[in-house]
Every structure is written in structure tokens, then in C-alpha cells.
Amino acid sequence: MNIASIKPLALAVALAFAAGTACAGDPGQDGMSDSQVRDALTAAGYTDIDDLERDDGMWDADARRDGRRVEVRIDPRTGTVYPEDGRTSLTEADVRASLEAAGYARIRDVHFDDGMWEADAEHGGVDYDLYMDPQTAEVVARKRD
Numbered sequence: 001m002n003i004a005s006i007k008p009l010a011l012a013v014a015l016a017f018a019a020g021t022a023c024a025g026d027p028g029q030d031g032m033s034d035s036q037v038r039d040a041l042t043a044a045g046y047t048d049i050d051d052l053e054r055d056d057g058m059w060d061a062d063a064r065r066d067g068r069r070v071e072v073r074i075d076p077r078t079g080t081v082y083p084e085d086g087r088t089s090l091t092e093a094d095v096r097a098s099l100e101a102a103g104y105a106r107i108r109d110v111h112f113d114d115g116m117w118e119a120d121a122e123h124g125g126v127d128y129d130l131y132m133d134p135q136t137a138e139v140v141a142r143k144r145d
Helices: 003-023 034-043 092-101
Strands: 047-055 058-065 068-074 081-083 105-113 116-123 126-132 139-144
Touching: 034 047, 034 058, 034 068, 092 105, 092 116, 092 126
Parallel strands: none
Antiparallel strands: 047 058, 058 068, 068 081, 105 116, 116 126, 126 139
16 A cells, blocks of 8 residues: 555555544534433433433433423523423413514414424515424524425
């Protein structure tokens, strides 16, 4: 093997290592790592945590609490847990007003589902699927539609 063939090989190994490290749950810009999310769920009283994955800008998992199996979503920035059977005191009008105040336009399909408010809206000319906190209507996660 000559020097010319070693450089590309070394670069490929370095890139593969970096990609593996990035996929291993490094919080970086995306918030909490998978181990931090597990710790947050445990601290909130959840056990038997399974199927932990990132989806739609949040963490999703199946877990057990108070003897019941429940699906949860977790805010990747704060670790706030949103169980599927969560409730809200907000109305659709409250959520729309909060989104308008945050600069969203063309707000549509606002509904409460699996413990969170969801909506479609436009911001800066881009359409998003939005997921909002059930008590504050703050946008917890969004993904391009």
C-alpha cells in the first residue's frame, strides 16, 4: 500500500467514526441524548422503557407508569414528558392565538391528540407540522411538511 492510497482510507475511517459518534446519541444541537432521556423518564416515575427513538423532532418511547403501559413523547431540550393520556385546559382558540403571537400564519388542522396539541402552519414561507405543550401551547417540536 502506498501513501496515496492510505490518505483516502484514513479519511473514510475518520468519517465513519464521526458518523457513528453522531448517531450514538450525542446531544449537540438536537438536545438530550438517549441516555439523558431515559434518565428523565426514570426521574418522572417511568419504568420498562422500550422503543426509544427520535421522531418528528421529539423523543418517543413506550414505558410503564402506575402499572400501565403508555406511549410518551419527550421534549428533547427540557426532558418534559408528555404521556398519550395527558389532558389540557386550553382551547383551540388559545392554541391559535399562541401560534399567531409566535409568528405562524395559515394555521390549520389544530387538534389535541395523544397528550399534545398538533397543528399545521406556515412560518417564514415554510409549512410545518407543529407539536405544542398541552398547558402552554408553546411549540415543542416542528417538522417541515
